[in-house]
Amino acid sequence: MRTLPTEPPSSEITPEGLYLRRREFIKNAVLGVGTAAVFGSGLVWLVGQRPPPDAPDQPPLGEAAAVAAEPTAPGQYDTDEPMNTYQAVTTYNNFYEFGADYALPSRNAHTLQTRPWTISVEGEVARPQTIDIDTILGWFTPEQRVYRMRCVEAWSMVIPWLGIPLASLIKRLEPTGNAKFIEFTTLLDPKQMPGQNDPILKWPYVEGLRMDEAMHPLALIAVGLYGKVLPNQNGAPLRLVVPWKYGFKGVKSIVKIRFTETQPQTTWALAAPREYGFYANVNPAVDHPRWSQATERRIGDFTRRKTLPFNGYADQVASLYADMDLRRNF
Amino acid sequence: MSRGAPLPWLKPGLFVGALAPLVVMVVEAVQGTMGANPVAEVENVLGLAALVLLMASLACTPARRLFGWTWPARIRRLLGLFAFFYVSLHFLVYLLVDQSLDAGRIVEDIVKRPFITVGFAALVLLLPLALTSTTASIRRLGYRRWTLLHQLAYVAGVLAVIHFFWRVKIDVSQPLVYAGVLSALLLVRLAFWLAKRARAGHPLAEGVAGRSRRIGA
Secondary structure, three states: OOOOOOOOOHHHOOOHHHHHHHHHHHHHHHHHHHHHHHHHHHHHHHOOOOOOOOOOOOOEOHHHHHHHHOOOOOOOOOOOOOOOOHHHHHHOOOOHHHOOOOOHHHHHHHHOOOOOOEEEEEEOEOOOEEEEHHHHHHHOOOEEEEEEEEOOOOEEEEEEEEEEEHHHHHHHHOEOOOOOEEEEEEOOOOOOOHHHHOOOOOOOOEEEEEHHHHOOOOOEEEEEEOOEEOOHHHOOOOEEEOOOEEHHHOOOOEEEEEEEOOOOOOHHHHHOOOOOOOOOEOOOOOOOOOOOOOEEEEOOOOOOEEOOHHHHOHHHHHHHHOOOOOOOOO | OOOOOOOOOHHHHHHHHHOHHHHHHHHHHHHOOOOOOHHHHHHHHHHHHHHHHHHHHHHHHHHHHHHOOOHHHHHHHHHHHHHHHHHHHHHHHHHHHHOOOOHHHHHHHHHHOHHHHHHHHHHHHHHHHHHOOOHHHHHHHOHHHHHHHHOHHHHHHHHHHHHHHHHOOOOOHHHHHHHHHHHHHHHHHHHHHHHHHHHOOOHHHHHHHHHHHHHHO
């Protein structure tokens, strides 16, 4: 005869009420955790918290890399301030052709094809021509210049560029006596530069300099940084660097150089003429209409520092503007 | 089964979720993965979190009216207080880190820069709302006056969106999204207000009716 298993003593039986509450507790816990997860991740997504992009793996730039690697004393144009990291220089960029936020160019600029690449030389020149980028690179050995860069949005960096003095390039291009200005144009190709599908600016990007500014020894055509080939997000294969002006003057991925008699219509000055001028010299005394230019945050610092007139290059360049009202010509 | 408060998991879940941006920020700070300009990143994240939560709190009443749900009314205070929490942190980082407590520069910013003026005004408007967020305050002020005061949240929302517009260099696509959400919420409220007015006939008539009833009583 089989005996039924003995029932547990009644003291061990969970009261029905508690049993039901336990189920309800688990249900509520699951729903609570689920709510927290959905609401929390939604918030994190909406406020744009994403892991930062990785620095690009760029090849060294020929002989220039060896020059850059040599620990020599700073040259006459170099600042001896600590340089920003390669990671910061290559992942914090303003390059609206690849998106209007600092992390976007380093994520998106892989679509840019920098070979084959030609630069069309037009306007007031002895011989209008189209030159291959490698021809230009063959003419000069890039030199390292450690410059401060001050963005109009009140941050700054110190960057070891590799570049060609703009004056040397201009001499090779033989502008005529009528050339009073030089105009640079970025590539226009929304397939390679998806940001150009968004009409926030008038594409292609155009920037320019007065000829005496362009001939100044500080003005540089950069083809690399940190001893490496210029990453796409920094304006490959060649870009302008004018360290005493706000960063937006540094037109990137140049395909056209035009010498003109009249002042070029530049992109930001067209987009917001009250906010951005043609000259755009760094000037702590002239505020942007919406924010102060008196101070800046050096990337890597927590506190702000004072912005210097002409970004600290006043001794070299102030004479270019001796007779000008820099409040009006901002 | 309906023991205790209905949906007892809702508020604790939202409370923990609302802390997520802060938790992520702390993890990023410890790991050093906040990008090249962490001060700007922290300010942006805190400001945007405040704006999102303010919009969410403003959506509660329209959602209740549109769909007849009762639960949004119960999370409105939590969302509003978290919006205030984030905007306070946003302002503190601006004061302590961005401007290093330089009183002259801060006053100049608030007075001279409309973008900072409107942001500061939004914060100031939210302060009395946070202070009167308790149930006791509703009782003390009376429901009508309390509701009227808390309509300021919409004004703060408008100012916060303007602050966002004036902050961006040129790409206003994100501020536009928030302006759209805010306009939609205001339109829903306007529609309900118009419908109520139409039901009641002329608003003056409602007032007269109310008074005569009172007299009658």
